[in-house]
Amino acid sequence: MLRLEPRREPSRIMFYATPFLAIGLTLLAGIVLFEALDKPPLAAMRLIFIEPLTSLRGVAELLVKGTPLVLIAIGLAISFRGGIWNIGAEGQFAIGALAGGAVALAFYPATGWWLLPLMSLAGIAGGAAWAAIPALLRTRFNANEILVSLMLVYVAVLLLSSLVHGALRDPDGLNFPESRLFQTSLPILIEGTRAHVGFLVGLAAVLLSWVLLERHVLGFKIKVLGQAPRAARYGGFSEQGLIWFCFLVSGGCAGLAGLFEAAGPVGQLVPALPSGYGFTAIVVAFLGRLNPVGILLAGLLLALTYIGGETAQIAMSLPSATTAVFQGMFLFFLLAADVLVNYRPRWIAKRSPAADPCARSEAPVATMQRLPTP
Amino acid sequence: MTPALLELHGITKRFPGVLANDAVTLSIDHKEIHALLGENGAGKSTLVKIIYGVMRPDDGFMRLNGEAYAPHKPAEARGKGIGMVFQQFSLFEGLTVAENIALGISAKMARSGLRERIAAVSTAYGLRLDPDRRVGKLSVGERQRVEIVRCLLQEPKLIIMDEPTSVLTPQEIEVLFQTLRRLVSEGCSILYISHKLEEIRALCDRATILRGGKAVGECDPKQQSAHRLAEMMIGTTLVPPQRAAFGLGPVRLKVADLTLASDEQFGVDLEHVGLEVRGGEIFGIAGVAGNGQAELMEALIGERLANAPGAIEIDGVPVGVRGPAVRRALGLTCVPEERVGHGSVPDMTLWENAVLTAKTRMKLATWGFIGVPRAKRFAGKVVQELGVRTRGIEHAVRSLSGGNLQKFVMGREMLQAPAVLIAAQPTWGVDAGAAATIHKFLLSLAQSGTAILIVSQDLDELFAISSRIAVIAGGRLSPARPVDRLTTQQIGLAMGAHGGWEAPPGAEPTHA
Numbered sequence: 005m006l007r008l009e010p011r012r013e014p015s016r017i018m019f020y021a022t023p024f025l026a027i028g029l030t031l032l033a034g035i036v037l038f039e040a041l042d043k044p045p046l047a048a049m050r051l052i053f054i055e056p057l058t059s060l061r062g063v064a065e066l067l068v069k070g071t072p073l074v075l076i077a078i079g080l081a082i083s084f085r086g087g088i089w090n091i092g093a094e095g096q097f098a099i100g101a102l103a104g105g106a107v108a109l110a111f112y113p114a115t116g117w118w119l120l121p122l123m124s125l126a127g128i129a130g131g132a133a134w135a136a137i138p139a140l141l142r143t144r145f146n147a148n149e150i151l152v153s154l155m156l157v158y159v160a161v162l163l164l165s166s167l168v169h170g171a172l173r174d175p176d177g178l179n180f181p182e183s184r185l186f187q188t189s190l191p192i193l194i195e196g197t198r199a200h201v202g203f204l205v206g207l208a209a210v211l212l213s214w215v216l217l218e219r220h221v222l223g224f225k226i227k228v229l230g231q232a233p234r235a236a237r238y239g240g241f242s243e244q245g246l247i248w249f250c251f252l253v254s255g256g257c258a259g260l261a262g263l264f265e266a267a268g269p270v271g272q273l274v275p276a277l278p279s280g281y282g283f284t285a286i287v288v289a290f291l292g293r294l295n296p297v298g299i300l301l302a303g304l305l306l307a308l309t310y311i312g313g314e315t316a317q318i319a320m321s322l323p324s325a326t327t328a329v330f331q332g333m334f335l336f337f338l339l340a341a342d343v344l345v346n347y348r349p350r351w352i353a354k355r356s357p358a359a360d361p362c363a364r365s366e367a368p369v370a371t372m373q374r375l376p377t378p
Numbered sequence: 379m380t381p382a383l384l385e386l387h388g389i390t391k392r393f394p395g396v397l398a399n400d401a402v403t404l405s406i407d408h409k410e411i412h413a414l415l416g417e418n419g420a421g422k423s424t425l426v427k428i429i430y431g432v433m434r435p436d437d438g439f440m441r442l443n444g445e446a447y448a449p450h451k452p453a454e455a456r457g458k459g460i461g462m463v464f465q466q467f468s469l470f471e472g473l474t475v476a477e478n479i480a481l482g483i484s485a486k487m488a489r490s491g492l493r494e495r496i497a498a499v500s501t502a503y504g505l506r507l508d509p510d511r512r513v514g515k516l517s518v519g520e521r522q523r524v525e526i527v528r529c530l531l532q533e534p535k536l537i538i539m540d541e542p543t544s545v546l547t548p549q550e551i552e553v554l555f556q557t558l559r560r561l562v563s564e565g566c567s568i569l570y571i572s573h574k575l576e577e578i579r580a581l582c583d584r585a586t587i588l589r590g591g592k593a594v595g596e597c598d599p600k601q602q603s604a605h606r607l608a609e610m611m612i613g614t615t616l617v618p619p620q621r622a623a624f625g626l627g628p629v630r631l632k633v634a635d636l637t638l639a640s641d642e643q644f645g646v647d648l649e650h651v652g653l654e655v656r657g658g659e660i661f662g663i664a665g666v667a668g669n670g671q672a673e674l675m676e677a678l679i680g681e682r683l684a685n686a687p688g689a690i691e692i693d694g695v696p697v698g699v700r701g702p703a704v705r706r707a708l709g710l711t712c713v714p715e716e717r718v719g720h721g722s723v724p725d726m727t728l729w730e731n732a733v734l735t736a737k738t739r740m741k742l743a744t745w746g747f748i749g750v751p752r753a754k755r756f757a758g759k760v761v762q763e764l765g766v767r768t769r770g771i772e773h774a775v776r777s778l779s780g781g782n783l784q785k786f787v788m789g790r791e792m793l794q795a796p797a798v799l800i801a802a803q804p805t806w807g808v809d810a811g812a813a814a815t816i817h818k819f820l821l822s823l824a825q826s827g828t829a830i831l832i833v834s835q836d837l838d839e840l841f842a843i844s845s846r847i848a849v850i851a852g853g854r855l856s857p858a859r860p861v862d863r864l865t866t867q868q869i870g871l872a873m874g875a876h877g878g879w880e881a882p883p884g885a886e887p888t889h890a
Contacts, residue, residue, distance in 0.1 A: 219747050219750070220748065221748060224733060224748060227723075228723055228734065231725050232723040232724065234716075235719060235721070235723045237681045238702065238714060238720055239735055240703030240704075240705075241703075
């Protein structure tokens with residue numbers, strides 16, 4: 005029987021090395037996969053992971069896809085560090101887009117320098133308000149925030165869809181389920197591409213969250229709450245207040261990402277606006293070790309799988325699930341490597357049915373990995 | 379000549395960076411109570427784990443009754459007649475005594491007539507136990523009996539006891555010793571691990587002293603003074619703490635009529651607890667574990683709020699319904715009983731753990747931003763002054779041994795120049811040298827006007843440093859009495875008397 009014994013002090017080097025190990029293993033598994041599918045593996049890998057980086061357009065697209073991933077993952081990382089499992093970023097993303105988009109449509113056809121900031125604020129408020137629901141239920145009734153936030157994703161997506169089919173539908177749009185095109189859109193960062201200033205906001209979020217988590221008392225309190233809730237109480241930190249903060253920040257980030265998507269590359273509200281960024285961002289957050297800089301890199305990497313996956317679909321007629329398969333493998337290999345960083349596997353001869361209660365405390369079988377703690 | 383019961387020859391065990399056992403040789407005779415004495419980190423637990431088959435030695439060998447003995451797992455050790463009673467019990471609170479015992483022994487033994495045998499063993503050795511009672515309702519002393527009976531059912535030749543008395547009242551200790559002596563007279567041997575030197579002198583025939591992983595000496599503890607034993611253990615001379623008479627200041631911590639229902643299933647409700655601690659005074663609270671100490675600590679720290687503002691006052695400011703942050707700002711520092719995950723965050727570094735409670739008083743943050751250099755300086759000071767053995771303040775607290783974590787947490791709270799210091803088991807798990815350092819710090823804090831409240835199960839410690847002692851039992855606190863007018867026996871009786879002094883066990887609680 006294989007047993008996992010907790011290591012006394014998990015290696016810090018391995019902690020930061022595992023994401024790279026996971027990437028390597030994913031690439032290896034990808035090669036095996038393509039070989040099994042009878043596609044030339046090296047050419048396919050090149051197409052997915054290198055080809056997009058060879059053109060300005062490709063790099064710009066990387067920023068377009070990377071922006072929402074990074075922005076959402078930053079918010080999620082803050083919340084995950086506190087042991088607050090907000091899984092509903094996808095819904096907060098949708099409501100943020102809806103709220104910000106509704107502001108744009110309400111002032112239609114007016115434009116002005118003030119409109120975009122107003123839309124952004126509405127986007128943040130929308131996402132935060134949607135995240136406030138699980139926060140309220142958790143703090144008031146101790147409801148499980150994983151379930152509540154996840155289920156609210158479907159409510160949010162359907163709410164967006166119904167409004168785009170109804171009240172927010174373009175009156176001149178021949179009954180297509182989409183809103184008017186916004187009169188104001190995000191300034192473009194690289195001329196001739198879709199890369200927009202949202203990426204700069206993403207970078208600012210990386211910087212701010214780093215300061216919050218590494219240097220500010222509030223970030224410190226969040227980390228203590230996540231790692232040792234009793235110590236947080238002993239330290240005199242308000243658990244309820246921290247839960248609210250984590251939800252509002254992660255919801256606000258997701259909402260802003262949603263507004264950027266609507267006011268950036270898409271330019272209007274459509275039912276298909278929430279396309280899974282909110283879930284992929286969970287992978288980004290963990291692959292980036294819940295560390296802002298790591299999240300920036302991981303966000304760009306996963307953005308690459310989106311673009312590369314599309315290219316591979318077109319050029320080699322691979323299934324559209326390619327992207328999801330690679331994203332899934334990243335997370336799988338990362339979590340698997342993490343278990344080995346935190347625990348030492350040991351082969352133990354099969355034991356007699358008379359369990360030994362004393363030995364049990366010596367080597368607990370690990371069923372869950374320890375929280376990553378950079 | 380018959381061979382010794384158990385012989386260890388050159389047992390060596392290495393861990394990364396540490397030599398836990400360095401060629402330890404010792405022998406345990408038949409019908410002998412053999413003490414294993416040593417500071418924390420001297421290698422006692424490693425050695426015992428090797429004997430009990432939890433770990434295997436890197437070098438050396440063992441003989442049991444002259445035959446080679448190398449157990450691969452505890453079950454094998456038990457099969458060969460070696461039993462162990464751990465310091466931390468492995469019992470399920472929701473199950474009955476008989477069910478718990480059945481879980482810990484081999485399936486064959488558990489099957490038939492178990493209840494009769496439990497009854498037989500427990501009456502034979504004076505270990506009163508009702509097989510049908512739920513463990514959650516038992517006192518700590520009774521729980522230990524369950525462990526001992528479980529061990530005895532396997533008819534061991536050698537019983538290893540790891541710090542068995544730390545949770546018992548003086549009277550319970552006497553009963554335990556009678557049981558142990560009786561076992562020895564019937565042919566059993568006992569390996570007795572403790573740091574309480576008086577007990578070892580009273581009970582044991584021979585003592586092996588471990589220091590830094592080596593067996594540095596063997597002696598007859600009855601022929602040595604406790605002071606001499608302690609010096610052999612730490613390898614230097616030891617100066618006992620001097621309790622000086624300080625002038626008492628004003629009341630700095632006041633608890634009045636604190637009543638608080640526990641929110642845990644097997645918790646203890648606090649009932650009308652009242653006490654006053656003056657500046658310059660060390661106030662001791664004695665009691666058997668699980669009589670409301672944990673609940674009282676939570677209430678004093680502010681993790682659970684009292685019902686009235688005036689229930690707790692710090693320097694005259696009512697803080698009963700204010701949280702820990704407000705109390706800390708007023709000068710309260712505290713050490714909860716559970717250091718890992720409560721008093722410290724295991725995966726955070728030492729300096730981050732300094733920020734956990736010293737943030738406000740030591741000004742480790744300005745405008746909400748953590749002053750990392752200041753925090754590191756403070757953590758470094760704690761490490762230096764308390765002699766915490768660590769690879770550095772950048773390392774996770776998880777890497778500290780129990781005794782060193784204890785020194786760190788105590789130091790962090792003591793070096794904040796507190797107005798009121800509350801500590802549960804201030805010297806739990808630390809060696810005699812470190813305990814002396816901690817006691818010295820506590821006394822000098824008291825001298826500088828701090829009001830100190832100590833909750834401890836170690837009566838020797840309470841008698842050594844406190845000026846007044848009260849006893850907590852069943853969530854009630856007796857009135858305090860000056861130490862020089864108290865005896866161990868009186869405290870032992872009060873531990874069974876629910877908040878009074880003279881009442882015998884079982885009588886109506888006399889509340890003062």
